[in-house]
Amino acid sequence: xxxxxxxxxxxxxxxxxxxxxxxxxxxxxxxxxxxxxxxxxxxxxxxxxxxxxxxxxxxxxxxxxxxxxxxxxxxxxxxxxxxxxxxxxxxxxxxxxxxxxxxxxxxxxxxxxxxxxxxxxxxxxxxxxxxxxxxxxxxxxxxxxxxxxxxxxxxxxxxxxxxxxxxxxxxxxxxxxxxxxxxxxxxxxxxxxxxxxxxxxxxxxxxxxxxxxxxxxxxxxxxxxxxxxxxxxxxxxxxxxxxxxxxxxxxxxxxxxxxxxxxxxxxxxxxxxxxxx
Numbered sequence: 001x002x003x004x005x006x007x008x009x010x011x012x013x014x015x016x017x018x019x020x021x022x023x024x025x026x027x028x029x030x031x032x033x034x035x036x037x038x039x040x041x042x043x044x045x046x047x048x049x050x051x052x053x054x055x056x057x058x059x060x061x062x063x064x065x066x067x068x069x070x071x072x073x074x075x076x077x078x079x080x081x082x083x084x085x086x087x088x089x090x091x092x093x094x095x096x097x098x099x100x101x102x103x104x105x106x107x108x109x110x111x112x113x114x115x116x117x118x119x120x121x122x123x124x125x126x127x128x129x130x131x132x133x134x135x136x137x138x139x140x141x142x143x144x145x146x147x148x149x150x151x152x153x154x155x156x157x158x159x160x161x162x163x164x165x166x167x168x169x170x171x172x173x174x175x176x177x178x179x180x181x182x183x184x185x186x187x188x189x190x191x192x193x194x195x196x197x198x199x200x201x202x203x204x205x206x207x208x209x210x211x212x213x214x215x216x217x218x219x220x221x222x223x224x225x226x227x228x229x230x231x232x233x234x235x236x237x238x239x240x241x242x243x244x245x246x247x248x249x250x251x252x253x254x255x256x257x258x259x260x261x262x263x264x265x266x267x268x269x270x271x272x273x274x275x276x277x
Contacts, residue, residue, distance in 0.1 A: 006127045006157045006195060006221050007055055008214075011142040015045060015121040024144040030063075030089065033147035037099040040121040049111035049120040050093040050100040052251035053244070055156045055228060056124035059146045060086040062226055063154030073232040076239065076269040079262040087250065087258045095254045103251035127195050127218045130209065143214030145221060157225035159197060195219060231269065233276035239269045 009024065016023055021039045024032070037047030058068060066082030069075060077083060093100040101114065115123040116136040124146060125133075133141050146155060162181050164174040180186050187201035195205055195218060202219050209215035231239040246265035250256040 006218050006225060007059055007124060007146070007155060008127070008218050008221065009122065009124050009144045009146050010115065010129075010133055011122045011144065012115065012118060012120075012137065012140055013142045014140040015040060015118065016142070019121075023142055024147075026145060027151075028144070028147050030060075030147050030149050034093075034097065034099075037093065037122065038097065041099045045118060046101055046114075046120045047099040048093060048122045049106065049114055050090045050251075051106055051111040051123070052103055052247045053106070053111070055126070056146075057087060057090055057247065058156035058226075058228070059124065059154045060090060060149075061154065062156065063146065063149040063152050065149070065152060068156070068226065069229045069231065073230055074270075074273055076229065076231070076243070076266045078243070079259065079266045084259050084262055087247075087262065091250060091256065091258060094251070102254070103248070130215075130218065131192065134209065134212075139211070141212065143212050143217060145214075145217045153221070153224050155221040155225040156228050157222060158228040160194070161197070195222075232273050235269075235272050235276050238272050242268045242272065 011024060013023065019040055019042070021036060024036065028036075033048075040047035061068065061078070061083045064082045064086045066080055066086060067077045069077055078087075094102045101111075101120065106114070109119070111120065111123055112125060112129060112132075114120045115125075116133065130143075145153065148154075162178050164171070164178055168174055182198055184198055184200045187196035187198040188204045190196070191201055191205040192208060196202060206215055206219060229239060229243070230236050243265060246261055246268070250258055250261040
């Protein structure tokens with residue numbers, strides 16, 4: 001299904017109310033976010049889940065003025081100072097600030113399940129999770145944009161699309177279906193599952209969640225979102241797996257040297273790109 005995937009910040013209003021903490025507001029900063037996470041952390045729940053299994057860290061990198069890759073797609077940039085600083089900030093949430101479960105805990109129980117169960121008050125997650133969170137939390141679900149760094153927003157995004165074989169047995173029928181899948185009629189019908197790629201259907205998707213004041217942030221962020229890495233020479237999937245492996249390595253190590261780990265990550269991705277060239 002043609003669709004847009006974006007990432008945003010979700011929060012549990014019930015925990016905020018219980019702790020007497022104000023809900024996040026548009027334009028909130030990293031400092032606001034950290035102060036909020038501290039205020040929400042107690043023996044029963046953490047303020048935030050600093051998860052390694054999400055693209056959330058990319059939004060922090062971008063908000064910090066970093067980049068994910070070079071324009072020619074031949075080099076990952078996750079070892080540059082802006083990226084390393086963002087990684088360190090998120091790593092410190094677990095091991096220094098202690099406002100997040102540590103990575104080993106999130107291996108045992110996924111961060112999304114912790115959020116649904118009230119074990120964490122805030123989590124960054126993708127638009128594809130919205131319907132599940134609505135079903136699990138109802139009116140207790142809050143939605144807000146990702147925190148800003150020095151006034152700069154950051155969001156990583158991607159998309160889904162149908163494709164067809166050039167040598168299939170029913171090329172004409174397949175092409176007619178692909179064309180139909182992108183129409184407003186089809187996109188309206190499928191909008192419960194994901195943000196429509198056809199912008200004429202955006203309002204249809206937002207209206208489904210009109211009771212949530214922040215639902216529009218999931219589509220607003222598309223205006224400034226940066227695509228997830230698409231490495232050269234057809235290595236995007238392999239590069240993504242390498243990236244995730246090294247982020248997990250850093251997250252599982254309380255004393256990780258973030259710069260060293262990300263240097264290794266970038267080198268491994270570069271080797272993969274070059275070997276495929």
